[in-house]
Amino acid sequence: MLARSLCIQGQLPAWLNLPCSAALPFGAFEAVLGHQQNAAAASAMQGVSHLAVPSNEQLANLRSEVMKLEAPAEVQQQVAKALQQSGEHSSTTFKTAQPLITC
Secondary structure, eight states: OHHHHHHHGGGSOTTOOOOOOOOOOTTHHHHHHTSGGGHHHHHHHHHHHTOSSOOHHHHHHHHHHHHTOOOOHHHHHHHHHHHHHHTSOSOOBOOTTSOSOBO
């Protein structure tokens, strides 16, 4: 996805902005979830993970817990390094309860 974004970057009209984005590799969510600083959120999510059809309220609670996750420092560093190497914005910031990457 990142490579495709870079390919069309110079081809868009000036009034159309291409947002910065990055796809995380398979297993990145589980790595963040398994980190000690996210233990409370991981524990809360386990109650819903086994349900075949969770209710709307349970899904809302699950979304809330996902938004509480904090990216460990090593994940932040790896993503920032990959973005810099790909030519994306180097002013990457990480915030809790926001998308992990904002440009």
